[in-house]
Amino acid sequence: MPFTRFDRYVDRHARSFTERLQALCRMPSVAARGTGMRAVAEAVEQMLQRTGAGTRSFKIGSGFPIVYGECGAGERCFVVYGHYDVQPVGQLTDWSSGPFAAAITDGKLYARGASNSKGDLVARVAAVEAYQKTFGKLPVCLRFIVEGEDGLASPSLYRFPDEHAELLRADGCIWDDGYKDTNERLVVSLGFKGIAFLELRTHGARTDLHSKWGGIVPNPAWRLVQALATIASPKGVITVDGFSSHVAPVTAEDKQTLKTVQLDEAGLRREFRIGQWVRGMTGKELTKELIFGPTCTICGIRTGHTEAGAKTILPGAATARLDFRLVPDLTPELVVKLLRSHLDTRGFQDIEIVELGGAPYAKSSPTSYVARAAIESAGEIYGAPPVVYPLDPASGPVGAVCGVQFPPTPVVSFGVSYSGSNPHGPDENIRLDDFLQGIKYFGRIIHRLAELEEDESAKPEGDIIVQLNR
Amino acid sequence: MPFTRFDRYVDRHARSFTERLQALCRMPSVAARGTGMRAVAEAVEQMLQRTGAGTRSFKIGSGFPIVYGECGAGERCFVVYGHYDVQPVGQLTDWSSGPFAAAITDGKLYARGASNSKGDLVARVAAVEAYQKTFGKLPVCLRFIVEGEDGLASPSLYRFPDEHAELLRADGCIWDDGYKDTNERLVVSLGFKGIAFLELRTHGARTDLHSKWGGIVPNPAWRLVQALATIASPKGVITVDGFSSHVAPVTAEDKQTLKTVQLDEAGLRREFRIGQWVRGMTGKELTKELIFGPTCTICGIRTGHTEAGAKTILPGAATARLDFRLVPDLTPELVVKLLRSHLDTRGFQDIEIVELGGAPYAKSSPTSYVARAAIESAGEIYGAPPVVYPLDPASGPVGAVCGVQFPPTPVVSFGVSYSGSNPHGPDENIRLDDFLQGIKYFGRIIHRLAELEEDESAKPEGDIIVQLNR
Numbered sequence: 015m016p017f018t019r020f021d022r023y024v025d026r027h028a029r030s031f032t033e034r035l036q037a038l039c040r041m042p043s044v045a046a047r048g049t050g051m052r053a054v055a056e057a058v059e060q061m062l063q064r065t066g067a068g069t070r071s072f073k074i075g076s077g078f079p080i081v082y083g084e085c086g087a088g089e090r091c092f093v094v095y096g097h098y099d100v101q102p103v104g105q106l107t108d109w110s111s112g113p114f115a116a117a118i119t120d121g122k123l124y125a126r127g128a129s130n131s132k133g134d135l136v137a138r139v140a141a142v143e144a145y146q147k148t149f150g151k152l153p154v155c156l157r158f159i160v161e162g163e164d165g166l167a168s169p170s171l172y173r174f175p176d177e178h179a180e181l182l183r184a185d186g187c188i189w190d191d192g193y194k195d196t197n198e199r200l201v202v203s204l205g206f207k208g209i210a211f212l213e214l215r216t217h218g219a220r221t222d223l224h225s226k227w228g229g230i231v232p233n234p235a236w237r238l239v240q241a242l243a244t245i246a247s248p249k250g251v252i253t254v255d256g257f258s259s260h261v262a263p264v265t266a267e268d269k270q271t272l273k274t275v276q277l278d279e280a281g282l283r284r285e286f287r288i289g290q291w292v293r294g295m296t297g298k299e300l301t302k303e304l305i306f307g308p309t310c311t312i313c314g315i316r317t318g319h320t321e322a323g324a325k326t327i328l329p330g331a332a333t334a335r336l337d338f339r340l341v342p343d344l345t346p347e348l349v350v351k352l353l354r355s356h357l358d359t360r361g362f363q364d365i366e367i368v369e370l371g372g373a374p375y376a377k378s379s380p381t382s383y384v385a386r387a388a389i390e391s392a393g394e395i396y397g398a399p400p401v402v403y404p405l406d407p408a409s410g411p412v413g414a415v416c417g418v419q420f421p422p423t424p425v426v427s428f429g430v431s432y433s434g435s436n437p438h439g440p441d442e443n444i445r446l447d448d449f450l451q452g453i454k455y456f457g458r459i460i461h462r463l464a465e466l467e468e469d470e471s472a473k474p475e476g477d478i479i480v481q482l483n484r
Numbered sequence: 485m486p487f488t489r490f491d492r493y494v495d496r497h498a499r500s501f502t503e504r505l506q507a508l509c510r511m512p513s514v515a516a517r518g519t520g521m522r523a524v525a526e527a528v529e530q531m532l533q534r535t536g537a538g539t540r541s542f543k544i545g546s547g548f549p550i551v552y553g554e555c556g557a558g559e560r561c562f563v564v565y566g567h568y569d570v571q572p573v574g575q576l577t578d579w580s581s582g583p584f585a586a587a588i589t590d591g592k593l594y595a596r597g598a599s600n601s602k603g604d605l606v607a608r609v610a611a612v613e614a615y616q617k618t619f620g621k622l623p624v625c626l627r628f629i630v631e632g633e634d635g636l637a638s639p640s641l642y643r644f645p646d647e648h649a650e651l652l653r654a655d656g657c658i659w660d661d662g663y664k665d666t667n668e669r670l671v672v673s674l675g676f677k678g679i680a681f682l683e684l685r686t687h688g689a690r691t692d693l694h695s696k697w698g699g700i701v702p703n704p705a706w707r708l709v710q711a712l713a714t715i716a717s718p719k720g721v722i723t724v725d726g727f728s729s730h731v732a733p734v735t736a737e738d739k740q741t742l743k744t745v746q747l748d749e750a751g752l753r754r755e756f757r758i759g760q761w762v763r764g765m766t767g768k769e770l771t772k773e774l775i776f777g778p779t780c781t782i783c784g785i786r787t788g789h790t791e792a793g794a795k796t797i798l799p800g801a802a803t804a805r806l807d808f809r810l811v812p813d814l815t816p817e818l819v820v821k822l823l824r825s826h827l828d829t830r831g832f833q834d835i836e837i838v839e840l841g842g843a844p845y846a847k848s849s850p851t852s853y854v855a856r857a858a859i860e861s862a863g864e865i866y867g868a869p870p871v872v873y874p875l876d877p878a879s880g881p882v883g884a885v886c887g888v889q890f891p892p893t894p895v896v897s898f899g900v901s902y903s904g905s906n907p908h909g910p911d912e913n914i915r916l917d918d919f920l921q922g923i924k925y926f927g928r929i930i931h932r933l934a935e936l937e938e939d940e941s942a943k944p945e946g947d948i949i950v951q952l953n954r
Contacts, residue, residue: 219757221578223756224907225779226677227774229777230765231761231762232760235783235784236716239709239785243709248710309699312705312787313790313796313799315790319805320783320803326908327908327909329784339695339698436693
């Protein structure tokens, strides 16, 4: 395939593509803070316009704009999802350089949002440009849809299909979540776990009190701890009544695909600096838990005083933030219902459940256009077939995008990050080599999406996955 | 007793005493922040000097100065404890006016530190001044010792006796913690619970991770919750192995005194806005629990992300701050030892216990000079005998001050606060009428401390307490 000129174009423009990414990373766009969001949305729209894409910007209610850009033409049409907002930076002191300095050190670009996921967005738009400059017109229609509320559970994106479902109808969807694992193997996911994100809240006295009252005034922190302790066992098993009965058995096809996934256990343990995995799991058991296990994570607890100073108080309120990652057949609605009933049964009627967000799981076939294009294009760039996850342990508002038609739009996800990218923590970064590979990879996917024969897409391809990853 | 002139002096100077208190409250002295501490210490020293007291300022290590001021002369000598530091202000938005504005509204002075306890300090120094202006010299020697680390568990005060024990030897000690209860009865305490203040800390991955790892990477927040859940029962009973066996039975004398303590249960519940007390306790059971029950309070939990924004992370660390309030025969050292063993037995060896501070309980006889002077002087000012607590549910570094001799210096505590003072929360305040009453009360105590016959002080006075409070 004549990608020589394409690759040369990418290499010659490596610096300008990198600077384009730096410029975007230097625009802070923490959705949770909400400042500067419109400027970043406009920058994204302009970047799309430079490829000749027709663009539109949708503002839904008081949300941050959704940028839509359509380029290319062809019988087939694919949605390319991205987001321009970034996670909160956390403790500034945990960062080696400013989270919005976009400093490059040892070939890595450090910035909040570099990995999650401005790097993917810029790489994909760069691939479109390189493709147009070297091949001419795109052979397929790409519909970029770039939201600004990934960090807010995507309220606008969920409402977007109400009026604009036609913009989301497609032969496939390409998501922006992915990385190379600790073995430097590209990970391609054929779906996402769902998520139920919620808060448990409880109250005691109207305000924090002197802790001398500790023996007689109800302490919401104790109450929350006691309630939480019933939700998971000390061994990390979710013990919400009825929860496990809704977890579907792993299918034979999925078991087969699972065999291809190799976690670099030692590398990850080093990376995370942990002694062992939950319950001392290893090997197949560990991989199965990661991919097909539901989770319940305490994301944070807020109560009382924990800053410097001996402030001995009895808190007036306590809040825990939990996320459940959902595998078939769990839904966000079901989880909230089960949890409510579980707490009520144990006398915790006073503990309020506040839903902060939710998304269904999504799971697509390995025979879809997007899955095949992603899997079959990888070897040429990455020197090895990708590791294919039947379900990504992460979640996204993929249901909002892929659920506009039935059967749901097949989805595939990959990205330019690596195992050290730390996308939700300090020193988030990507490697510039990965960024450039990502541009070249996406160019080949564009090409392949047009080439794939239709009948092939119906062929069962469980075997292919195994073969690619042995 | 010729207090007519004394009272007139106080009334005529009410405004200037109040302004003196406002000035002190307008100097922020949050020990946990550590700024402006020296200026406040100097202001306190100058205030003492204005009464003719000889003063010294002791700086121990890198601590905040301890201000010492000695005034009066006589056979008997009494330590008057105070502190010039204040609690952190918490959320500024929870305050109706600035915490250091010292605004007066409806006869109440609102300021962080007004109740805890600049009001007491200023009132006592004002009483010395009024006494000198109307009676002449003080009939006893008063040794003011005013520290700046009450909010930091008093590290300097604990080291103070190493070199200056002679300054603390006394016939009694007057502490600065006290208030009128919801029935407007003055509370006088004959001791304090001890305290063990500590943190439980645990770690997972080296940093916060994306919560997709929730099923396989150990979550320190879950670990902390599971450990905490073993420390107290859902009913609020401390379940640390061996803990209850160290709680001494309430003595017959204390049971007698307990009868005199009447909690305004309905008033307090309204004040705190709580439906009921822990375990639904009421009456004698409730009072006994408040005064003679040990406590274990979760003062705060810090882990993960709880601010705005859907930041779904797996925390890298989790910390809980606990205080245990200690009754006879519990000591801070014993509590830490029992807790360590309790956690180890349950496999929580990884959970670190960090001691943040501790103080032994203190309990003195109702027949001491200070107890009698405080109890017997109250009626004239407050129109009723005080409510006598055999043990204050709060704690202080009283052991550092009273433990320099054996038997320990008898201690008594009272103050100018009231049930709505909210000393550790927002809108901390005192009522100016209480402040002025406090000055008049302290003047009478000074007088009475010199008058009391020595042999009376040896007389068992269990009866007096009951009689005073029936």
